[in-house]
């Protein structure tokens with residue numbers, strides 16, 4: 001991924017007590033804490049059954065996406081490219097785009113083609129929608145058949161990160177596919193926009209909705225496509241996932257719930273265009289956020305009690321919070337990642353009695369700063385907040401502040417080694433461990449899993465030596 005001046009984090013913010021809003025532009029990003037826009041777009045598209053992402057740009061962009069996605073999800077992932085070259089940059093990418101769509105349609109028969117632009121094609125100003133309309137008409141005249149739906153998303157990485165890319169793509173999918181509602185088809189289905197989550201977390205959300213007997217449409221569902229079993233067949237296009245028919249029906253649903261504040265454009269669109277009520281909730285990590293999610297679902301069902309399995313998991317989570325308190329209480333933590341993930345995690349860390357000392361996101365967001373302030377004013381913590389920074393900024397703050405634990409993706413490993421602190425891996429990408437697609441942190445059960453893993457990371461780093469001494473003593 002290329003770091004461009006527009007990637008430049010506009011400011012670094014610390015909490016009110018140590019406010020340090022520099023608003024200075026940085027002219028180099030060292031180890032960005034974010035991915036580029038098409039990466040988020042591709043992840044959203046991979047949750048649609050049979051969809052094929054097509055990056056209109058040079059081949060390196062699609063290679064970069066595939067490389068990151070394959071090593072994180074450990075799945076064969078296909079991302080096509082219009083393979084722009086020197087001459088097509090000069091004369092425009094129309095021919096390449098048309099050829100790519102023709103080839104994909106003929107050879108792979110996707111249910112949908114998602115064309116995402118790149119830095120290059122945005123800079124030369126290709127009229128992607130115009131080219132596609134022209135292609136659609138000429139294809140119909142020639143072949144007397146319609147093309148599959150083709151959606152376009154403008155995703156230059158100099159104006160945003162994968163977080164915006166994901167959000168824009170969900171909105172673009174709904175804009176082009178959702179049909180006007182019919183009063184006779186209105187139903188009690190809940191649209192869920194989960195945000196860019198691990199497949200295991202999407203599965204957990206579906207499990208919760210099943211327990212509560214709520215029919216749902218997940219926008220989009222990566223639980224199968226990015227976590228596929230080995231069964232001898234190799235799928236070129238995502239199998240499983242949200243169907244086009246489901247997306248078309250989203251306008252008839254009772255409500256849209258968005259579980260990530262930075263992925264709410266699709267829900268806002270459905271509300272504005274079709275009057276589908278929309279509620280944005282925090283990512284249901286930890287006790288309070290999950291309580292809020294479950295009570296929202298209960299209110300939609302008009303019931304006060306929750307299923308016994310969830311009641312039990314909530315109790316187990318409470319029990320585990322008490323059990324692990326001795327190891328976690330007062331531990332200083334530095335956390336970095338996507339804004340919604342970090343917000344959810346910070347809320348849970350405070351429930352564990354930990355001290356979020358440095359809170360960082362690579363995607364600059366005013367919502368992020370405001371929400372962090374809301375969490376910390378309840379606890380009285382005074383963290384350094386790095387809003388739109390990079391891992392270099394984070395490392396400098398870690399050196400100054402000193403923390404017991406680092407939480408984030410694999411890119412933080414070097415900081416952890418240099419500072420001799422453990423790194424708890426969560427987020428994207430995780431390429432130096434296996435099982436990233438199975439990391440489950442949502443709901444009571446996922447939070448319980450997260451709490452156990454995180455506490456064991458602390459125990460392994462800070463208590464194991466004492467443990468060995470104890471075992472040796474017992475052996476003697």
Ligand code: SF4
Pocket residue numbers: 001002036037038057060061064117118119120156157
């Ligand atoms: S879209 Fe832009 S930032 Fe992303 S890989 Fe391509 S050139 Fe690099």
